Amino acid sequence: MSEAAGKIRKRNADTKMVPVPSQSIIPERDIGKMPVLECKHLGIDFGGLTAVEDFNLTIGRTEIAGLIGPNGAGKTTVFNLLTKVYEPTRGSAMINGIDMHGMDTVAASRHGIARTFQNIRLFSNMSVEDNVRIGLHSQIRYGMFTGICRLPGYWKKEREQHEKALELLSIFGMQDMGDVQAGSLPYGAQRRLEIVRALATNPSLLLLDEPAAGMNPHETQELMDNIIRIRDQFQIAVMLIEHDMNLVMGICEGICVLNYGKIIAKGTAEEIQRNPVVIEAYLGKQHQGAEKEAAQA
Amino acid sequence: MIFLSNLVNGLSLGSIYAIIALGYTMVYGIAKMLNFAHGDVIMVGAYIAFCALQYWGLPPVAALLAAMLLCTVLGITIEGLAYRPLRQATSLAVLITAIGMSYLLQNLALLIWGANPKSFPSVMIQLPTLSLFGDQLKISGVTMMTILANIAIMIVLTTFISRTKMGKAMRCVSEDRGAAELMGINVNRTISTTFAIGSALAAVAGILLCSAYPTLMPTTGSMPGIKAFTAAVFGGIGSIPGAMIGGILLGVIEILGKAYISTELGDAIVFAVLIIVLLFRPTGLLGKPIREKV
Amino acid sequence: MSAKKKKLIYNAVTFGVVILAFLLCNLFYGQMSRSLRAQLIPICCWIVMAVSLNLVVGISGELSLGHAGFMSIGAFTGIIISGWLLKGFQMENETLRLVLSIVAGGAVAGLLGFLIGIPVLRLRGDYLAIVTLAFGEIIRNVLNCVYTSVDGTRLVFGFINPTLPGTLLLNGPNGAVSVSKIATFTAGFLLVLAALVVVLNLINSRTGRAIMATRDNRIAAESVGINVTRYKMIAFVTAAALAGMAGALYGLNYSTLVPGKFKFDQSINVLVFVVLGGIGNTLGAVISATVLTILPEMLRDFADYRMLVYAVLLIVMMLVTNTPATKAFFNNLKGLLSRKGPRKTVEVSQRKGGDRA
Secondary structure (H helix, E strand, O other): OHHHHHHHHHHHHHOOOOOOOOOOOOOHHHOOOOOOEEEEEEEEEEOOEEEEEEEEEEEOOOOEEEEEOOOOOOHHHHHHHHOOOOOOOEEEEEEOOEEOOOOOHHHHHHOOEEEOOOOOOOOOOOEHHHHHHHHOOOOOOOOHHHHHHOOHHHHHHHHHHHHHHHHHHHHHOOHHHOOOEHHHOOHHHHHHHHHHHHHHOOOOEEEEEOOOOOOOHHHHHHHHHHHHHHHHHHOOEEEEEOOOHHHHHHHOOEEEEEEOOEEEEEEOHHHHHHOHHHHHHHHHHHHHHHHHHHHHO | OHHHHHHHHHHHHHHHHHHHHHHHHHHHHHHOOOOOOHHHHHHHHHHHHHHHHHOOOOOHHHHHHHHHHHHHHHHHHHHHHHHHHHOOOOHHHHHHHHHHHHHHHHHHHHHHHOOOOEEOOHHHOOOOOEEEOOOOEEEOHHHHHHHHHHHHHHHHHHHHHHHOHHHHHHHHHHHOHHHHHHOOOOHHHHHHHHHHHHHHHHHHHHHHHHHHOOEEOOOOOHHHHHHHHHHHHHHOOOOHHHHHHHHHHHHHHHHHHHHHOOOOOHHHHHHHHHHHHHHHOOOOOOOOOOOOOO | OHHHHHHHHHHHHHHHHHHHHHHHHHHOHHHOOHHHHHHHHHHHHHHHHHHHHHHHHHHOOOOOOOHHHHHHHHHHHHHHHHHHHHHHHOOOOHHHHHHHHHHHHHHHHHHHHHHHHHHHOOOOHHHHHHHHHHHHHHHHHHHOOEEEEEEOOEEEEEEOOOOOOOEEEEEHHHOEOOOOOOOOHHHHHHHHHHHHHHHHHHHOOHHHHHHHHHHHOHHHHHHOOOOHHHHHHHHHHHHHHHHHHHHHHHHOOOOOEOHHHHOHHHHHHHHHHHHHOOOOOHHHHHHHHHHHHHHHHHHHHHHHHHHHHHHHHHHHHHHHHOHHHHHHHHHHHHHHHHOOOOHHHHHHHHHHHHHHO
16 A cells, blocks of 8 residues: 555656646637647757757637748748658647647648748649649549549549649639749749649648748738738638748738747737847847947948 | 688678779769779779780789779770760769660670680789688688788778878769869869779779689679679768678678578578668668758 | 640650551561561560659659569569469460460569568668669579479479479579460550550559659658658559569560579660650650660671670760760860860860759
8 A cells, every 4th residue: 555655656756847838829810719730848859959949839720820030040940840841859739639749741731731841842843733733632532543544533533633723823823824844933933833732732721931032022012912812711820931021020910939949939020029039039149240340440 | 610711702702892892882972873884894804904914924913903004094984985974964864874884895895805704814813822720711812812902902092082182082072063163173083083993993803803703704794793882882872981891791691691591592692681781771881861951 | 735735645646656666567567577576576575664664763753773573573473374374274265374474474573563662662762773673683583493383283383493293384593494475466565555554644643643743852742741652652563563564475475584584684774765765755765665676686787796886876875865965075076086175165064064053
């Protein structure tokens, strides 16, 4: 009896205590709906290096969220954790209330996470339409045998794919470019095509990795409108990494600032802009440098 | 004792594989291509040594030097004529060209020396047989010579790569060709030098191979070539110590496998071991793991 | 629509060329030399080999150097099945026997492709290539040790010098003996058509697009929910099965066949067909397989120089087809002849290329 009690006591003594995730903010309209994404204490080490630590974030069902931070802060690593390119060392992530533990990239996609890449990853030898059709891979399906024997199902599903692909391409007015080879598109169009391809997987969370990189102000403006339109039309959540503060402050509802793999601030655009910690992370050193230069002059 | 004698034979065969594998691995590391014609350079080297001894009446050392010299010239010529124009082409195009070059060398040899196997003269390496443990373990002169040559080559090559300017240039080119060029390294000359060294080593390997197994035919080089290539991959292609370890292990496995498992399945055992190793270390024993950045 | 139309025209031309070639061969069969006639069935086999390897190398983007291994498995399976049916069951109907043998050859090769694919497809690039080569050599080596005979209606297998009862079908390193030659040119033609239907229809379907996606960008393909290993496996197994069928037809075209016939050089030969035909180009694979199979026969006038000429042609073709380099090559040649000037242009043109890379 006493031995058993000792064991229990000992087991309790081993319990590791962790702080509860700080309360996240989500848009008011999403209250009462299950959040799209809930990260708790997410973290990953590469060898001895901790790339992301204690990443806690909740994203509302139709939220447009921003993930910002200086270069090398671990933003893309967070995306890679969410799309299961890497398995997190610690913590958990839930997509639509389902624990992502043990999922691979394919499973993450099937559960509703779609993404674009910082360095564009299109199927560049294939046509624009085929790129979108590949995005529809899990949505409009038929078997290999049906395809080889050209059974009636083949023609029906192919037409369905074709129509759906054109519909998706028309979001960015690209419906006439279906036959163009994806690799030969201009840079901005390639970025847009990547978004269309991601949308084709019918996601509930769309991750955009620097969607405005290499775009001119006019294109960026258009992109901002389109991101909002996509959110409204598909009723999905968007999380984006971006260095263009105009875009981030313009469309992101909740913003999360990352530095050295840790979240240093969370809040609305206004809160973030006023946050001294964020200003220091972004401008601190530059400020000192400027003062020094001024002094030397 | 039989085991020891098998082991020594394995080491000797492995040393030959290792010397050939060095040529494959250096060329792969620096020019990023699989030089399928390398195995046939071995054969040419052996034929040259054969002619030097048999027809031109040269002493063994001169025959060795002649084979090395002519193979070096051959290697540089092949690289300059066939591979250099394709430096920007796809790796498959280069691979097919190398295969064409392999056919070319084999068929040239067929025309020049005929299809009949030549018996390689034993005068090339004249070392007494070493008897150990009261005649229980006999190590032939050729075997000793092969193992010693391998050790010597390993030492010289490692020193060359790590100490000399050209060695440094080679390492640069293998890391990043574009950056090396921007630093003023003559990439073409570096690659030519690599081919030269690889081909000279191939000549040595050819002579050692034919001293141990004295039948010389136009296809003599192809199977050892493939096995040495396997050895290079086994050790981690592009890595010089990897080629050494891979070659020696492969030779030992082949001889022991043939002796203790099955003579008929000797080759299958060698390749099966390669597959098993690659399953657990997908980039070979000493290869660096590749991680694609997302 | 135009891309779709292009695909349609391409497919129509591919089938048209094959059908026309078949009709012409039948029409002028009388005028053909004996050696050319003997080449007809092997040409069909090599076309199927090239088309199927193209599925792996061109469409799924993995370099396979062991394709002849699957061909040999198909060949010996076909020979065993055909011999078994004839000697065990007295099946005299040659067409039925041929069809059953080809199907069996394809099935066994496909199964083996699946088993080999499990370890192979975990690897990447050159490591994958060398392992396929290794498997090809293992298959040949193991086949060298297999002995098979028919005893009554029973099929008996032995390994390494056994004594088997009944009529011997497979005799280890001496291979298959007294095979009844039941392969026909029409069967070859139909097999080519079937291979083209499978490969071309596969490419233009959901499955084919998924395979090409894994080739173009593995990570992006995974991110849209494509199981890369699965689709690479589909391409690999389909190619292996087609190679097995080609092998069965090939094996039943000769009265004797040794495992040594399917050495690593044969895998390389098929790869040469694929690369010269234009990687990923099915019609190109068909044409180059045909031309390169006939070429050594056509070069008979050169007698001893035949393979030499073939080798030179191969190298020159590779140099010429990779056009930007061709100039450099001719410059090099000029430089060798005039010993001045042009070397510089070579270096300049290469530097330009280097910038691109």
